[in-house]
Amino acid sequence: MDSTAISNDIYERARLSRDGRFDGRFYVGVRTTGIYCRPICPATPPRSENVTFYPTAAAASEAGYRPCLRCRPECAPGTPAWAGTSTTVQRGLRLIADGALDDGNVEGLADRLGVTSRHLRRLFTQHVGASPLAVAHTQRLHFAKRLIDQTALSMQEISVAAGFGSVRRFNDTFRKTYGRTPRELRRGREPTVTSTSLSVLLPCRQPYGWQELLDFFAGRATPGVEVVADGRYLRSIEVGEERGLIDVRESDGALSLTVHGIGTASLFSIVQRSRGLFDLDAPIDDISKTLSGDSVLRGWLKACPGLRVPGAWDGFELAVRAVLGQQVSVKAATTFAGRIAGRYGERIDVPVDGLSNAPDRLFPEPRKLMRARLENLGIIRSRAQTVRDLARAVVDGSLSFDPAQDMNEQRAALLSIKGIGEWTAEYVAMRALKNPDAFPASDLGLLRAFDSADGGRLRPTELRARAEAWRPWRAYAALLIWGSAKGAGG
Numbered sequence: 001m002d003s004t005a006i007s008n009d010i011y012e013r014a015r016l017s018r019d020g021r022f023d024g025r026f027y028v029g030v031r032t033t034g035i036y037c038r039p040i041c042p043a044t045p046p047r048s049e050n051v052t053f054y055p056t057a058a059a060a061s062e063a064g065y066r067p068c069l070r071c072r073p074e075c076a077p078g079t080p081a082w083a084g085t086s087t088t089v090q091r092g093l094r095l096i097a098d099g100a101l102d103d104g105n106v107e108g109l110a111d112r113l114g115v116t117s118r119h120l121r122r123l124f125t126q127h128v129g130a131s132p133l134a135v136a137h138t139q140r141l142h143f144a145k146r147l148i149d150q151t152a153l154s155m156q157e158i159s160v161a162a163g164f165g166s167v168r169r170f171n172d173t174f175r176k177t178y179g180r181t182p183r184e185l186r187r188g189r190e191p192t193v194t195s196t197s198l199s200v201l202l203p204c205r206q207p208y209g210w211q212e213l214l215d216f217f218a219g220r221a222t223p224g225v226e227v228v229a230d231g232r233y234l235r236s237i238e239v240g241e242e243r244g245l246i247d248v249r250e251s252d253g254a255l256s257l258t259v260h261g262i263g264t265a266s267l268f269s270i271v272q273r274s275r276g277l278f279d280l281d282a283p284i285d286d287i288s289k290t291l292s293g294d295s296v297l298r299g300w301l302k303a304c305p306g307l308r309v310p311g312a313w314d315g316f317e318l319a320v321r322a323v324l325g326q327q328v329s330v331k332a333a334t335t336f337a338g339r340i341a342g343r344y345g346e347r348i349d350v351p352v353d354g355l356s357n358a359p360d361r362l363f364p365e366p367r368k369l370m371r372a373r374l375e376n377l378g379i380i381r382s383r384a385q386t387v388r389d390l391a392r393a394v395v396d397g398s399l400s401f402d403p404a405q406d407m408n409e410q411r412a413a414l415l416s417i418k419g420i421g422e423w424t425a426e427y428v429a430m431r432a433l434k435n436p437d438a439f440p441a442s443d444l445g446l447l448r449a450f451d452s453a454d455g456g457r458l459r460p461t462e463l464r465a466r467a468e469a470w471r472p473w474r475a476y477a478a479l480l481i482w483g484s485a486k487g488a489g490g
Contacts, residue, residue, distance in 0.1 A: 036060035041071035059129030074142030094403035209306030223338030224361035315401025386419030439474035
């Protein structure tokens with residue numbers, strides 16, 4: 001039996017049992033109705049001969065199916081079907097999420113990725129089951145549908161937020177896809193004008209370790225830039241010319257994201273970046289299955305079944321933080337980052353109801369740190385120089401945190417900077433680039449976690465050898481170890 005047949009057999013059993021572990025991992029096209037559903041759809045399951053399985057919602061949409069109004073595919077938790085396959089596709093998807101196809105220019109996207117548009121379409125069809133344009137269209141459509149259901153924004157505001165360009169195009173797309181206008185889908189709720197804050201729900205796969213993530217961020221929150229309080233995470237952000245805050249908390253099996261001080265035009269980008277920050281698309285079942293093969297990791301997994309790798313809002317900011325964390329405690333690195341933000345970060349004033357200590361600083365951009373006298377902040381000369389060199393590399397273009405950047409090329413660029421070694425490069429890859437297999441094997445916390453009863457300690461080469469069985473999820477293994485009593489660090 002070929003792999004497709006095996007997959008289809010698994011999908012068939014999953015949809016008939018409404019197995020929540022597969023929600024978002026495939027979609028069911030129903031030929032008799034012309035709709036596509038999540039595998040957990042509460043409707044009576046159609047006959048097997050009338051269904052076709054698709055790896056993504058975009059693939060089902062491109063095949064001519066429309067989204068089910070009952071199970072609402074736009075609310076499915078994300079699981080990247082392309083994980084571990086084509087790096088070009090991964091980079092392309094990051095760029096699409098960042099708005100690279102808002103103008104419909106596939107050739108421009110291909111140029112940024114260093115391939116022909118024909119080859120890019122072929123790769124997307126192979127790994128995602130749909131063209132780049134279909135992926136972009138489906139993402140925007142699903143986002144707009146969630147805003148219709150979850151907010152009271154006007155249709156004009158939603159069309160702008162979802163990147164449709166015009167209300168007419170927005171209305172035509174919904175009428176063609178759902179057979180109804182956006183207003184009809186809203187079910188009579190009254191629109192409102194844009195406010196200074198807006199909340200949307202971010203679906204996530206369960207189990208989800210929200211408290212573990214909060215604890216991680218709390219110990220590393222840059223003073224003035226980030227705040228963790230009362231079960232919520234807040235940080236300052238800058239999108240284009242707008243400055244504001246994001247405010248995130250847990251809400252009924254999802255995360256509630258509130259954006260303060262920034263208009264709806266940037267909302268899609270903010271949502272996508274927030275999903276990466278909180279690692280909402282991790283295929284946790286696959287990760288757990290792989291890591292539980294290690295007898296030591298298995299026990300820690302039971303204690304932390306909702307394992308996630310904290311991301312980063314800004315790659316440069318995270319890289320600076322990683323440099324500051326070299327050979328010092330987490331607390332010391334946090335103190336230094338706060339001093340840098342306080343001295344060189346731009347002040348903002350975005351009030352948040354019920355919170356007196358909301359973030360009031362933006363982390364400084366690279367240009368401000370190129371010549372910054374960081375030694376005056378208590379940072380040793382060599383480390384201060386590394387931060388300046390890092391900032392200069394970003395400004396002159398030799399180092400980029402652009403979503404299109406190849407991970408290997410960025411790693412090489414980081415390592416070319418004096419003072420940045422393997423640990424820093426791997427840590428940046430883990431959190432800023434969301435590389436699920438990044439692994440700082442020289443980290444003392446990771447090595448210490450496997451100390452023998454007689455005090456013997458693994459060498460980095462020995463830890464790497466043991467970690468081979470954890471691929472392609474070594475970053476998750478690192479976070480799991482750091483979260484244990486033995487391996488606190490990171």
